[in-house]
Amino acid sequence: MSAPLSSSRRRFLGSGAAGALVIGMSPAGALAAAGAAANTSSASSFAPSVFVRIDRKGIVTLVSKQPEIGQGIKTSLPMVIAEELEVDWKDVRIVQGDLDPAYGSQGAGGSTSTPTNYEHFHRLGATARTMLVQAAAQTWKVPLAECGAAHGAVVHGPSKRKLGYGALVPLAATLPVPNADAVQLKDPAAYTLLGTRIGGVDNAAVVSGKPLFGIDTALPGMLYAVYAKCPVFGGKPVSANLDAIKAMPGVKDAFIVDGTDNLNGLRPGVAIVASSTWAAFKARRALDVEWDEGVGAGHSWADFAAQAQAAAGKPGTATLRKDGDVATAFAGAARLVEASYRYPFISHASMEPQNCTAWFKPADGTLELWAPTQNPGAGQALVTTTFGIPKEKITLHIIRSGGGFGRRLSSDFIVEAAAIAQKVKAPVKLTWTREDDVQHDHFRPGGFHHLRGGIDANGRLVGWHNHFVTFANRVEREGKSILQPGSGGSLSGDEFPGRWLANCLLEQTALECRIPMGPWRAPGSSVFSWVFHSFIDELAHAAGRDPIAFRMELLGDKDIMPGTGERGQPYSVARMRNVLKEVAEKSGWGKRRFEKGQGAGVAFHFSHRGYVAEVAEVTVSKSGQLKVDRVVVVTDIGAQIVNLSGAENQVQGSVIDGLSTLMYPALDIEKGRIVQSNFHDYNLLRMPDTPAQIDIHFLKTDYPVTGLGEPVLPPLAPAVCNAIFAATGKRVRELPLSKTDLSWS
Amino acid sequence: MSKFTLNINGKRQQVDVESDTPLLWALRDTLGLVGAKYGCGAGMCGACTVHVDGVPARSCLLPVSSLGAQKITTIEGLDKGHQHPLQQAWQELDVPQCGYCQSGQIMSACALLKQHPKPTDAQIDEAMAGNLCRCATYTRIRAGIHRAAEIATAGKGKA
Numbered sequence: 001m002s003a004p005l006s007s008s009r010r011r012f013l014g015s016g017a018a019g020a021l022v023i024g025m026s027p028a029g030a031l032a033a034a035g036a037a038a039n040t041s042s043a044s045s046f047a048p049s050v051f052v053r054i055d056r057k058g059i060v061t062l063v064s065k066q067p068e069i070g071q072g073i074k075t076s077l078p079m080v081i082a083e084e085l086e087v088d089w090k091d092v093r094i095v096q097g098d099l100d101p102a103y104g105s106q107g108a109g110g111s112t113s114t115p116t117n118y119e120h121f122h123r124l125g126a127t128a129r130t131m132l133v134q135a136a137a138q139t140w141k142v143p144l145a146e147c148g149a150a151h152g153a154v155v156h157g158p159s160k161r162k163l164g165y166g167a168l169v170p171l172a173a174t175l176p177v178p179n180a181d182a183v184q185l186k187d188p189a190a191y192t193l194l195g196t197r198i199g200g201v202d203n204a205a206v207v208s209g210k211p212l213f214g215i216d217t218a219l220p221g222m223l224y225a226v227y228a229k230c231p232v233f234g235g236k237p238v239s240a241n242l243d244a245i246k247a248m249p250g251v252k253d254a255f256i257v258d259g260t261d262n263l264n265g266l267r268p269g270v271a272i273v274a275s276s277t278w279a280a281f282k283a284r285r286a287l288d289v290e291w292d293e294g295v296g297a298g299h300s301w302a303d304f305a306a307q308a309q310a311a312a313g314k315p316g317t318a319t320l321r322k323d324g325d326v327a328t329a330f331a332g333a334a335r336l337v338e339a340s341y342r343y344p345f346i347s348h349a350s351m352e353p354q355n356c357t358a359w360f361k362p363a364d365g366t367l368e369l370w371a372p373t374q375n376p377g378a379g380q381a382l383v384t385t386t387f388g389i390p391k392e393k394i395t396l397h398i399i400r401s402g403g404g405f406g407r408r409l410s411s412d413f414i415v416e417a418a419a420i421a422q423k424v425k426a427p428v429k430l431t432w433t434r435e436d437d438v439q440h441d442h443f444r445p446g447g448f449h450h451l452r453g454g455i456d457a458n459g460r461l462v463g464w465h466n467h468f469v470t471f472a473n474r475v476e477r478e479g480k481s482i483l484q485p486g487s488g489g490s491l492s493g494d495e496f497p498g499r500w501l502a503n504c505l506l507e508q509t510a511l512e513c514r515i516p517m518g519p520w521r522a523p524g525s526s527v528f529s530w531v532f533h534s535f536i537d538e539l540a541h542a543a544g545r546d547p548i549a550f551r552m553e554l555l556g557d558k559d560i561m562p563g564t565g566e567r568g569q570p571y572s573v574a575r576m577r578n579v580l581k582e583v584a585e586k587s588g589w590g591k592r593r594f595e596k597g598q599g600a601g602v603a604f605h606f607s608h609r610g611y612v613a614e615v616a617e618v619t620v621s622k623s624g625q626l627k628v629d630r631v632v633v634v635t636d637i638g639a640q641i642v643n644l645s646g647a648e649n650q651v652q653g654s655v656i657d658g659l660s661t662l663m664y665p666a667l668d669i670e671k672g673r674i675v676q677s678n679f680h681d682y683n684l685l686r687m688p689d690t691p692a693q694i695d696i697h698f699l700k701t702d703y704p705v706t707g708l709g710e711p712v713l714p715p716l717a718p719a720v721c722n723a724i725f726a727a728t729g730k731r732v733r734e735l736p737l738s739k740t741d742l743s744w745s
Numbered sequence: 746m747s748k749f750t751l752n753i754n755g756k757r758q759q760v761d762v763e764s765d766t767p768l769l770w771a772l773r774d775t776l777g778l779v780g781a782k783y784g785c786g787a788g789m790c791g792a793c794t795v796h797v798d799g800v801p802a803r804s805c806l807l808p809v810s811s812l813g814a815q816k817i818t819t820i821e822g823l824d825k826g827h828q829h830p831l832q833q834a835w836q837e838l839d840v841p842q843c844g845y846c847q848s849g850q851i852m853s854a855c856a857l858l859k860q861h862p863k864p865t866d867a868q869i870d871e872a873m874a875g876n877l878c879r880c881a882t883y884t885r886i887r888a889g890i891h892r893a894a895e896i897a898t899a900g901k902g903k904a
Contacts, residue, residue, distance in 0.1 A: 069843060070841075070842035070843025070844070070880045071842070072842070197839065198839075199836055199837075199839040200839060200841055200842075200844070202841075202844065203835065203836045203839065203840075203841055203844070204827070204836060206835075206841045206844035206847050206848070207820075207827065207831075207832040207835045207836060207841075207847060207848070207851060208780070208820065208821065208827035208832065209778070209779065209780015209781070209819065209820035209821045209848045210779075210780070211779050212844065213782075213844075213845060215779075215782070215783065216773075216779040218777060218779075224774065249746070249763055250763070276762070276766070276770060276774045276775070277770050277773070277774055277783075278762070278763065278766045278767065278770040278774070281786070282763075282765075349879060350843075350845075350879055351782070351784050351790065351792060351843065351845040351846050351877065351878070351879045351880075352782070352784075352843070352845045353783065353784075400843075400844075401843060402782070402843050402844070402845025402846075403842075403843045403845060403879045403880060404843075405879070431783070433786060434784065434785045434786055434787070645839040646839070649839065649842055649882065649885065650842075652881070652882070652884045652885065653842055653880050653881045653882060654881075655881075656881030656883060656884070657879075657880075657881045660881060678785050678786075678787055678789065679785050679787070679789040679790055679877065680787065680789055684877055684879065685881065685883075686873075686874050686875075686876075686877060686883075687869065687870050687873040687874050687876070687883050687886070687887070688870040688871075688874055690881075690883035690884060690887065691884075692866075694884060
């Protein structure tokens, strides 16, 4: 079904060689040629847009423009075109598009690929189908209305005549491309492909070990590189034993790269270039660098925790929301609940370590990149700003990523490969070691929440106060030096239950640090949901109320909660009530009697345009061992599930990723260094902890179709922790789970 | 550099590498067999799993000099037409997400099925605990192993 890693041009020209990586092709202008005019058809093929091409055998080639990182977009978005095009999936081939302005925006982040492309992709398919039907009607000289498309052919109703798409290519190729906004889309009731289970287009290559990922890139004469950075962020090399390294077997070169001060740019380091990955790795072990560690050397997690504790007693440095008067509300409350929650920095730990292959050709100043990236445009832009190589001289091949989770939205590995390639002037593959990957991430920031909530005599929540202590980098913005919280380290004043309460005070204090931070799957939401739905659970229990009834009351009767200010996002309370009601029903909430050591917990969260509620059922052994028995997930992500198999895969993965991140990973910081280095001390969940059962319910609603890479993850951790409380009476207020003794008697 | 003759997927293949080069890098960089993946370099993630004389091994820790004439099987050589029951089941159930760890998962699962043609969930947990999947496709890996066991049994029935 797929043609891994062939470039569009190569594929479109019909060379047909699939399976191998593109070798030394310079496609500058190739896709531009394909995209120069809307109808780029030729005598041998019909191409009404840069995304769709049909050959005279009726084989349909569709371009996947978005990076594939395991979220399944390379399968699902082309399915949308195929549905409207009325072509059988077996006759469809998918090629990965390079970075090219002709494709519009290309990036995999924020669960946005589906919502921002869904309708457009329908129109791409419908446009092609409309032209093929026109071509058939003209061929037969019959009214258009008497013709219809199905299974890659046009049929004339009255006469039952039929012409396959391949046969219609020559005529269709000469027709003007209609206005995409005016073409007729299919009635969703008539969908035959969307909503069915379709396997990933690269599955055959995955299970047979074909070259597919960035790290599999191979070019003639290619060299292999590693890049050592200062263990303290923001540090730089002063000197290194470069002569000794250069004398090692297989080493071709070793040199210092000056880099910049930008934590998100090219960080200073030492490059080693060798004839094999192993030679480079070995030389790396022998590398001895004198570092100028800089101010970051003072960082330690213990010190940050002490600063956060000290901040808790004072007002925040920023007020994110202030409604009513919490002090008065708390003074009049029947019960006041106080709790502090905290979580550490974590890495993304995608299975494929960061890597990038780069080839700089001094003769014409061009740079070709093979990058497993979520953010190809940003990678190209960073190369341009760092080295002054103009955009037109940079070709970027988007290569399948062995996991993303937000890590590959940062472009450090791309700009490092580009720096090395310019020095060695040969194709070079930079591979990070696992240790580099764990310790030089753009981390999910840690955080501390100091919470208070008041309950009145009727068991209602009357006031909420949170002082959130987060982490920030100092950056220049429009000539001013400001503290910029890390991605996911900034609380919106609108985050639930902000907006819902008459008395609500949200404050934030940022601890300055020189630690790179970046988006980690469902940034912010992935931890805020845990904190807030754990604390809401504490309040429900303090009020003596059922956790779902308490939340339902908190959500209230309004259908829409408008956003605050210009950038606030409206929240459909009706949709959330609906998923919450449904998860109660599907899980049999309140109907099961649990033994001591067993229990159920609930949480919901709105993020990335998706409404999700989850119930977890757990067993905790007397010795404190957790087993998640069942998770029930109810989502409302709009009117249509695109690929049912892919969607269920994302839900299963998000649930288990959420559980993994609750149970295991944590980074310590000492003397400005990340202490953990590999999977022996940076743990992730494995098969034995996998929940026995995950029940998935997609509610079909009338709302726009939205993404599923992220929104299911946030409610998992609080649902499990609330179930742990129900089972044991133990409240988890610190991540990872191992920090809390769950044993009971 | 030294020359080693390795027995890989039923073929004798010569590599000219440093003697401490792990099999993983000889496969990937020298022979172009990239199905075995680098994940940790320390035998902790299972992405590099191959079979040595039928036993699953972490190729990132195996120096080529230690291999002698032992039979090495990689994902590329698991089945000529790539139709091993596990490869069929993985596609049928759409197991992969990113797919990076899956060749290692399949190689570990293959060894399990040799030992236990109808494995229980507990046996799967034990045999597969050495293979990380960061996308967390464990639910489907488990289902895929059960399905492969069925396919293998059905295949034998016909024969």
